[in-house]
Amino acid sequence: MKVFKFGGASVKNADAVKNVAAILARYPDQKLIVVVSAMGKTTNKLEELISALYAQDHRIYAGLIDDIKAYHAEILAGLFAEKHYGIYHEIEEVFEQLAQLFFKPLAENRAYQYDQLVSLGEYISSKILAAFINEQGYSSAWLDAKTVIRTDNTYQEGQVDWNKTGELCQQKVTTLFEKVNIAITQGFIGHTAEGFTTTLGREGSDYSAGILAYCCQAQSVTIWKDVPGMLNADPKYFEQTQLLEAISFKEAIELSYYGASVIHPKTVQPLQQKNIPLYVRSFLDPGAPGTTISQNAERDAQIPSFIVKFNQVLVTFSRKDFSFIAEKQLSEIFAALAHMKAPINLMQNSALNFSVLVDHNKMDLAQLQQQLGQDFHIRYNENLELATIRHYNDGILSQMQKNKTCLVLQQTRTTARLVLSPII
């Protein structure tokens, strides 16, 4: 059995959904779990909807429902020649429930409400894909992710109960595959022991694929994307990129940790534990091999990889009395940053200074000043870039610094990290 994951871009309109069906047709008589994300940018729209709900702004709320409904209606119209009763009815019902939700008392726990509402994007997309595939005559069934992926009650970031999920997979998936070849299910979604919906964090559908592969002992996972595979740099910022044909699990985890956005960072861990290979392939060119991520690390060092994070701020703390920054002061600084939910991308210390590099949009400098300004001088540098290079060489290091000032350089044998400022 194989797990396939299709993201929002791969089901963004009727033609894209037809393309997914065409890809599945390339795997006749195979057992496939197909994990699908919400269509296009639906999750963002649903996040706006939850904001409008909590702002109790009916005009915006109703307008958003109209938009999301019209978007899916167009896809349905492109897929089903006649008003196919079942699927039209099922989707209509979702929007009716959403419309009524506005007039119900607001759930106190907004994260809980978020999960019940925002997960509908995946519910709708999986229902439409399953109906289409079925209509086309594939041996398939819709599988409710809420009956297989069990999490705790951490809404918006459900923590997986691996044992229970394993048990549920054995029961549900095994019996489903006795009857059909393809199970269409939702990414991003889990459920609590009480049966409430949880979500696994934004972009969590890849992770769902990893969880299901682990718990159902899959042969492999394939993530179908609009890029040829994992590239050694983001083509948005680098002119020449190279395909990483084969990298190890460890390398993939490192790259996603540093910010490579092709796969969700948590996805690889379960696969690595059971040695299940992960393929990243293009849904636009399904015959191309893409990237293979496996235990094999032979080719990890062949191609240097570049990951750049923009809009960074380097915050430097020094004590007002010129004394050392020791563990006690560090713990105060870390506590303030943790409270702010500002993850540290890099840190550096000397006797008198301690610096952290953080995404600017997660950093509230005024709040930091208020919390720590009494004991510390706090200085900062804005508009910086953090460049991480895996498997670098000296030539690359100097090239990266061209027309830039390098504020911090950290090197290990495999990884170089540079904090760069444009020369003004």
Ligand code: ASP
């Ligand atoms: N639809 C969810 C999101 O956009 C999950 C996913 O696509 O991976 O975050």
Ligand code: MG
């Ligand atoms: Mg997505």
